[in-house]
Amino acid sequence: MNNRLAQLIEEKGVLLADGATGTNLFAMGLEAGAAPELWNVDRPDNIRKLHQGFVDAGSDIILTNSFGGTSHRLKLHHADHRVHELNKRAAEIAREIADATDHPVIVAGSVGPTGELMVPLGELTFDQAVLSFREQMDGLIAGGADVLWIETMSSPEEIQAAAMAATQTGLAYVITASFDTAGRTMMGLPPAEVPAVVQSPADKPLAIGANCGVGASDLLASILDITEADPNAIVIAKANCGIPQIQGDKVVYTGTPELMHEYTRLAIDSGAKIVGGCCGTSCEHLALMRKAIDDHSPRHRPALTLIEEKIGTMVNKPAAANDDMPKRERKGRRRA
Numbered sequence: 001m002n003n004r005l006a007q008l009i010e011e012k013g014v015l016l017a018d019g020a021t022g023t024n025l026f027a028m029g030l031e032a033g034a035a036p037e038l039w040n041v042d043r044p045d046n047i048r049k050l051h052q053g054f055v056d057a058g059s060d061i062i063l064t065n066s067f068g069g070t071s072h073r074l075k076l077h078h079a080d081h082r083v084h085e086l087n088k089r090a091a092e093i094a095r096e097i098a099d100a101t102d103h104p105v106i107v108a109g110s111v112g113p114t115g116e117l118m119v120p121l122g123e124l125t126f127d128q129a130v131l132s133f134r135e136q137m138d139g140l141i142a143g144g145a146d147v148l149w150i151e152t153m154s155s156p157e158e159i160q161a162a163a164m165a166a167t168q169t170g171l172a173y174v175i176t177a178s179f180d181t182a183g184r185t186m187m188g189l190p191p192a193e194v195p196a197v198v199q200s201p202a203d204k205p206l207a208i209g210a211n212c213g214v215g216a217s218d219l220l221a222s223i224l225d226i227t228e229a230d231p232n233a234i235v236i237a238k239a240n241c242g243i244p245q246i247q248g249d250k251v252v253y254t255g256t257p258e259l260m261h262e263y264t265r266l267a268i269d270s271g272a273k274i275v276g277g278c279c280g281t282s283c284e285h286l287a288l289m290r291k292a293i294d295d296h297s298p299r300h301r302p303a304l305t306l307i308e309e310k311i312g313t314m315v316n317k318p319a320a321a322n323d324d325m326p327k328r329e330r331k332g333r334r335r336a
Contacts, residue, residue, distance in 0.1 A: 003172040004146045005106050006206060008060060009234060009273055014293050017061040017238055017276025018054035019286050021110075023253070025050065025065075035077040037069050040089040047090075051097040053283040055105055058290030061274065062098065062105060063149055064090040064140060067112040070132045072124075076115075084139040091143025108149035108174075109140030111162060118157045129161035130168075137169050148173035150205075151238075152212050154185040156197050167203045174207040176236050179222045180214050183319035190319035191225035195233055209236025212278045214315040215243040216255060216263040220270055220307050221318045227271030237272040239263060241280030243315065253280025257288040262310050264292035269299045 009015055025036050028046050039047055051062045069087045071080040079086065091109055098105035114132055116124040137148055148171055150162045159175055166173035177185050177194055184190045189197070194208050208230075210222040219239035227235055242255025255263075260277060267275045275293065277285055308314060 003206060004104070005061070005108075005172060005174075006234075008104055008106060012060070013273070014268055014296070015060040015106075015274045016058055016286065016290050016293055017108075017236070017274055018051075018059040018063055019057075019277040019281030019283065020241070020279050021050065021063065021065055021067060023280050024053075024282065035068060035074065035079065036065055037067075037074065037086045037090065038077065038079065040065055040086050040093060044089070044093055047093050048097060051094050054286060055097060055101050057283040057286035059276070059286060060104070060106060061108050061276070062094050063108045063110040063151075064094045064143075064145065065110070066090040066136070066140060067110045067151070068115075069111070069136045069139070070114050071135060072114040072116050072132055073112070083135050084142070087136050087139030088143040091140045091145045095144035106146045107144060108147050109137065109143075109145030111136060111140070111148055111150045112152050113154060113158055118155060118161075126157060126161050129158060130165045133162045133165035134168060137165055137171075141169055141171055145171070147171065147206065149176075150174065151176045153177045154189065155187040156189055156193075159197050163198045163203060163205065166205075172206045174209070174236060175205045176209045176211040176238060178212040179210055179218065179319070180212065181316075183218070183221065183316045191222040192229040192319070194226055195230035207234035207236050207274060209238070209272065209274070211236070211238035212240055215240060215312065216259065217307050217312050217314045218316055220263070220266055220302075220311075221304055221314060223267060223270045223272055224301075224304070225319060231271070234274070235272045236274040236276075237267040237270070238274075238276040238278045239267075240278045241282075241285055243312070244279065251279075255280060255285065257285045259311050260285040261288040261292045264289040265296055265299075266302050266307055266310060268293070268296055269302050271301070
């Protein structure tokens, strides 16, 4: 596939993705419940600052500020008529920063879930989901995205709808799911089944993986399952910065830069070719993650016991250990 992301992986071996969008924008003054996508127009300098900080810390990939950029998400903020505008602007800002850098930086068009339940559990049909994703993706492509980054997914059907929309655009795409409920996604998808969700060889994603979830140790367990299920896949690991804790009216992430440094080394040993951080990950964390990639020497594939020893005890058991557990007992959390 003639794609800049694929070419850069071939050249460098392992790439560093960026860190948290929401957490860092909250630190800049974004109010809880507000739509970050509106800042692409209302406060673009803050978005430039976010991307520039990630690039300065060593990121090879920056995700556009468009996670909630479908009409279904934007309608909650009375902005569903602005899908193309806000997504195009998100990609343009990231493109501006990437093009001004003296080394290759990939602009990844972030596409999050619609937030709706699909038929038969909800009212969103497959065709409606495809149209919604396609509308967002067209805006991201118009703004200059190099690749479509479908992330934090839970439902296999929604993954398939987003994949179909991406395939229609002709641009390469990746998929990451969030395994936050007893080692599975909220809709019950285990990591080992992700490689088979999009089955057509012609429509397959460039890369697959995991992001967000409940902590770095749990995410690495998911990465081990994915790489075992498909050893030839290009795999993405984008973990939250440690474990989220509620302190007063704030969500605080426990991961230190040193923890994320070790997580990066373990992610590479687990088979990941793209490593980044999700919620709570700052530029300070990324700088040490960059060092971990640059200094890394191959080690053995880690066991779960080693992962827990190095970066902390898992919150959930691995997916396979929960196969017989009643669904009501599968506890987890959604993306912060």
